[in-house]
Amino acid sequence: MSTNRLAKRASRLTPSPIREILSVASRPGMISFAGGLPDADTFPEVESLSFEKSDLQYGPSEGEPYLREHVANEIQGRGWQINADQVLILSGSQQGIDLVAKLIVDEGTKVAVESPTYLAALQVFKLFGADYVPYDIETVASAVSKESPTLLYAIPTFQNPSSSVYTTAQRQQLAQSCERGNTILFEDDPYRDLSYQECDKQAVCSFMEKGSWIYQSTFSKTVAPGLRLGYLVCSADLYPQLLMLKQAADLHSSRVSQRIVQNILSDEQAGLRLARLQTLYKAKRDSFDACLTTYFDDLATWELPAGGLFFWLQLKTTTPINTRLLLSAAVESGVTFMPGEAFYADGREAANCFRLNFSSTKEEDFEKGLSTLASIFKSGIAMQNPTVA
Numbered sequence: 001m002s003t004n005r006l007a008k009r010a011s012r013l014t015p016s017p018i019r020e021i022l023s024v025a026s027r028p029g030m031i032s033f034a035g036g037l038p039d040a041d042t043f044p045e046v047e048s049l050s051f052e053k054s055d056l057q058y059g060p061s062e063g064e065p066y067l068r069e070h071v072a073n074e075i076q077g078r079g080w081q082i083n084a085d086q087v088l089i090l091s092g093s094q095q096g097i098d099l100v101a102k103l104i105v106d107e108g109t110k111v112a113v114e115s116p117t118y119l120a121a122l123q124v125f126k127l128f129g130a131d132y133v134p135y136d137i138e139t140v141a142s143a144v145s146k147e148s149p150t151l152l153y154a155i156p157t158f159q160n161p162s163s164s165v166y167t168t169a170q171r172q173q174l175a176q177s178c179e180r181g182n183t184i185l186f187e188d189d190p191y192r193d194l195s196y197q198e199c200d201k202q203a204v205c206s207f208m209e210k211g212s213w214i215y216q217s218t219f220s221k222t223v224a225p226g227l228r229l230g231y232l233v234c235s236a237d238l239y240p241q242l243l244m245l246k247q248a249a250d251l252h253s254s255r256v257s258q259r260i261v262q263n264i265l266s267d268e269q270a271g272l273r274l275a276r277l278q279t280l281y282k283a284k285r286d287s288f289d290a291c292l293t294t295y296f297d298d299l300a301t302w303e304l305p306a307g308g309l310f311f312w313l314q315l316k317t318t319t320p321i322n323t324r325l326l327l328s329a330a331v332e333s334g335v336t337f338m339p340g341e342a343f344y345a346d347g348r349e350a351a352n353c354f355r356l357n358f359s360s361t362k363e364e365d366f367e368k369g370l371s372t373l374a375s376i377f378k379s380g381i382a383m384q385n386p387t388v389a
């Protein structure tokens with residue numbers, strides 16, 4: 001079809017690097033550190049899944065009342081007064097990004113994003129024409145007052161890709177900056193329950209005394225991503241429009257998935273299930289870290305993630321090199337990783353960083369995968385950057 005018959009925004013569609021890497025990641029024998037996939041061993045047993053015949057009928061766009069109630073109660077348990085009628089059930093939190101972008105982002109709308117940030121959010125905002133204002137938490141107040149972005153997107157807890165966590169003071173400062181700048185705050189919080197040590201996790205939106213905000217999370221990381229279920233809560237001014245956009249997008253999220261998730265969450269073993277998940281991921285994180293120390297100590301720097309699913313590494317090169325250029329050699333050797341470049345709004349050429357996921361690969365493959373990757377990085381660095389030993 002001739003492209004001049006398509007919407008103008010179609011020219012801003014970019015292929016997802018994640019999808020492309022994931023398509024090779026599922027090849028037999030491939031060790032993948034690329035995607036953000038949960039460990040399949042954490043998924044509920046198929047025999048334990050149940051739903052009702054009535055769930056096969058059309059349902060409410062807002063989501064099932066029992067699940068909205070459950071979400072509201074869970075949030076209230078954190079000391080944040082949210083009612084069930086503020087909850088909108090989503091077909092994955094990726095849908096929340098799409099709905100928020102549709103509601104707020106036009107061509108040239110200023111959207112403040114962390115640098116780096118979740119690459120699939122960058123793709124969606126860009127599709128709708130966002131003009132990016134990259135920020136980091138140290139400079140957010142000046143970025144907001146200088147650029148007056150309409151929307152600010154943040155992942156304050158176990159950020160994707162950096163795994164960083166904002167302190168309570170930084171959370172308060174971010175909320176204040178958005179209030180002062182009349183900027184709509186969009187907080188994405190998919191990893192909060194995958195926490196391996198004490199840290200500040202209070203939702204930034206809960207500090208917003210005025211202004212507009214959206215807070216979202218997902219059941220993908222704690223139950224199963226294939227169910228495609230997440231939720232958002234938002235300030236009262238935005239709810240009616242987000243609901244209409246949800247209706248227009250898919251009428252409602254799968255009622256079968258909602259029932260399955262509700263049954264799992266309301267089970268008396270739910271707390272134990274989550275605690276087991278945290279224990280398993282913490283052990284994997286520690287063993288991945290030990291393996292990284294063996295193979296990457298002289299090549300890169302990183303911090304131990306306090307939660308979430310990722311290590312974010314920075315090469316120790318004197319001249320930055322683009323890690324994307326090393327990806328095909330890695331794939332040929334049977335390992336995948338996520339190059340840093342795609343996580344930057346400005347498409348930074350020399351993204352000297354890369355992201356490694358530790359949750360989906362079996363622990364016994366860590367050593368083979370990381371030793372292979374380290375030798376590829378060593379020879380790649382030697383070729384691109386001969387001054388580094």
Ligand SMILES: Cc1ncc(COP(=O)(O)O)c(C=O)c1O
Pocket residue numbers: 036091092093094095118155160188190217218219220225229230
């Ligand atoms: C920051 C962030 N937001 C949203 C999503 C989308 O998750 P889902 O649509 O499965 O809820 C992800 C998935 O990895 C993510 O990392």
